[in-house]
Amino acid sequence: MVKTYNLKGPKIVVEPPGPKSKKAMARKEKYVTNGIKIGLPASLEIAEGPFLKDVDGNVYLDFTVGIGVHNCGHRPAALVKACQDQLDKFIHICFMVSPYESYLKLAEEMSKITPGRLQKSIFLNSGSEAIENAVKIARAYTKRKYIISYKTAFHGRTFLDISLTGKEKPYREGFGPLVPYVQLVDYAYCYRCPLRLEYPSCNLACADSIRTVMETSPLEGDVCCLVGEPVQGEGGFIPPPPGYWEKIRKICDDNGAVFIDDEVQTGFGRTGKMFGIQNWKVVPDMLVSGKGLSLGMPLGGVSGKDEIMSAPGPASLGGTFGGNPVCCAGALESIKLTKKVLPNTKMINRVEKKRLNEWKDKFEAVGDVRGIGAMMGAEFVKTRKGKEPLPELTRNIQLNCFKHGLYILTAGAYGNVIRLHPPLIIKQDLLEKGLDILEAAIAEEIKKAGLA
Ligand SMILES: Cc1ncc(COP(=O)(O)O)c(C=O)c1O
Incomplete structure (x- = not known):
């Protein structure tokens, strides 16, 4: 029998990382090599379909899928x-x-x-x-x-x-x-x-x-x-x-x-x-x-x-x-x-391409939008002309998303790319919900950084 949890989200019940996750991070510092760096400091308990649940009860929408692994969602029966x-x-x-x-x-x-x-x-x-x-x-x-x-x-x-x-x-x-x-x-x-x-x-x-x-x-x-x-x-x-x-x-x-x-x-x-x-x-x-x-x-x-x-x-x-x-x-x-x-990647590509291009029109810091299929991303720069990479802004966007219930990854030679790895099983409304969180994070962090 395959156990199911019926996870629903994203749902944040305590600001992440919550107290139990903080304790887990302290143990990581004590017992695990420094060579492993944790990207998002929530200790996870359960993964199901497009969701992750942490030990503090938060449920995240997962656009990282174990770094591009769980294309069919977590634990397909x-x-x-x-x-x-x-x-x-x-x-x-x-x-x-x-x-x-x-x-x-x-x-x-x-x-x-x-x-x-x-x-x-x-x-x-x-x-x-x-x-x-x-x-x-x-x-x-x-x-x-x-x-x-x-x-x-x-x-x-x-x-x-x-x-x-x-x-x-x-x-x-x-x-x-x-x-x-x-x-x-x-x-x-x-x-x-x-x-x-x-x-x-x-x-x-x-x-x-x-x-x-x-x-x-x-x-x-x-x-x-x-x-x-x-x-x-x-x-x-x-x-x-x-x-x-x-x-x-x-x-x-x-x-x-x-x-x-x-x-x-x-x-x-x-x-x-x-x-x-x-x-x-x-x-x-x-x-x-x-x-x-x-x-x-x-x-x-x-x-x-x-x-x-x-x-x-x-x-x-x-x-x-x-x-x-x-x-x-x-x-x-x-x-x-x-x-x-595989056929669902067409919807993912259409929706992501539209949203990412809207952000490129709206925010100077979104310098480039690119990708194929369900492998889309955006590169963040200080100015369109100078293309100065903004790794710190990119990291802040990632952490902002985390606090609001969305797991995303950064990438790039300069660490200034947000890459989207939604599970390929995702439905359009949930994909849009994740992109809403990301858009709000981009707007907020650009404002905080004093950029256009
Ligand atoms: C293109 C590519 N090749 C090789 C690897 C290494 O795979 P693994 O982490 O399973 O050793 C990765 C991992 O991210 C990758 O993206």
Whole structure:
């Protein structure tokens, strides 16, 4: 049986963080590493559908969904049931010891739902670990050294992943030396074009600059792979313009480099398609999934072309828990549930686009509004002309929303982007209610900061 709570909200009964949450935060300070920073200081008790309930009785509307994980809302009954059924059979065996059905079936399903012919998969414990494995496999296949990634990308927290992630603080600072043979390149961040050009007259010159990097010494003939998020997530919800990934695909092909599509944040419906790259006419060589893959059960995956996935030698990949049977059972349910909620992303996109553009007209500080599908965000700046980033205002907006019962996340190379991750199951009236809270927070914090 799946327990239900019938949570309704948003409803604030005591100003957050309430007394019990404050006590929890004090324990966090005492017993948990300083390296983990808490974004919103409410200790949570129950999550259901689009809502979170804290230990002080407050109910929040959740536009963070565990950082882009619970696309189908918290604890969908079918998923909980599938995991319970698997728990009743066995919790863990290790796929390296003996195969089992949920892993095999998931690998089979991934070959059907991924674009192109990504026939073989491996499952790991997280998005970070999946990126590690994707690059290892690409190295084994190409026998080449260099890995290309983007300056504003985010690919996880392991040594390789932070080496592929450009943002120094907080991700890389103090942890060096990092992994060698990683070349970071400029992304198609049109609002802050690294080449100071404008789309479409730029003819995607930023992509051409990557060709130059690949075709010039010392990388020439030695590029193993390019790793890219179809829409940058932590980087600030930045979709590249039409034609961008097609051009990158061609550059990879011309140079024998594997194109690794990091779908950890964009995959499983967030961009309005099952995978973000399907918004472009491009088929990757390898696709990395995580987050929404199993809707909260920890799982990462790499799916790729047969010839690439067959390159590593026997026993060269694996791990004790990778592809845990309960997580794979959850992922099989996630695929079914995600297919069902995909059409709702059209409503989310329409409503969010309208509201965000109204805010851009109304507030000078809303410098840019962008995104695709249900992956929309806004970038906050001091002036339209100078585009000076306002991370403090952005953080204050986030905290203001929190006090009024809405969970939202910030992002961006400068920490000045509000990103919206509503669950894809959300109904229009609740979405509008959340956006009302956000609009009031923006207006209030802009006023407090003495901005227009
Ligand atoms: C695009 C992208 N890749 C990789 C990761 C790392 O995934 P995980 O946190 O599951 O290790 C993330 C996490 O936010 C991500 O957004």
